[in-house]
Amino acid sequence: MDHLDNDIYRELHQKLLHQPTRREREQKKIISDLLQFSSDQREQRQDWNKKEIHISYSFESGPKLDFKRQFRSLWKKHFIYAGSPLNGVTLKIATQTNKSLSQLLIKKKPPRSMLTSAKSINIK
Incomplete structure (x- = not known):
């Protein structure tokens, strides 16, 4: 660092540029933790209802407006016919709304006690 010239700066830049980000390290750790589970532990964790399929998608007012009906x-x-193993399976389709910028920036309303105490203060 004492003798910082273009070559040293370029090497340092390349070294730092190719390091994984914090999010990438966390995702890698989560994936490695999941892979460490034995197949018995995975089966125990998968306690889902095999007669329901839950589908969620991001809501859009454009092309995905008819998604539920089309799906x-x-x-x-293609899947419901005589003798199909999926005849008894029900679909549950839900939308996930994308948060707007205003929803992300607006904080929760303060507690009622805080609001009533603010009203009693006289501002001059």
Whole structure:
């Protein structure tokens, strides 16, 4: 660091540029933790209802507006027929709304006690 010239700076820049970010390190740790579970532990953790399929998608007012209807029609057309193992399976389709900037920036309303005490203060 004492003799910082272009070559040393370039090497340092490349070294730092190719290091994983904190998010990448956390994701890698989560994946490695999941891979360490034995198959028995995975089966114990997967206690889901095999007669329901939950589908969630991001809501959009454009092309995805008819997604529920189109998906259900494709489901009935390709998976529901006589003798199908999926006849008893029900679909639960839910939307996830994308948070707007105002939702991200607005904080919760303060408690009522804090608001009533603020009213009693006389501002001059």
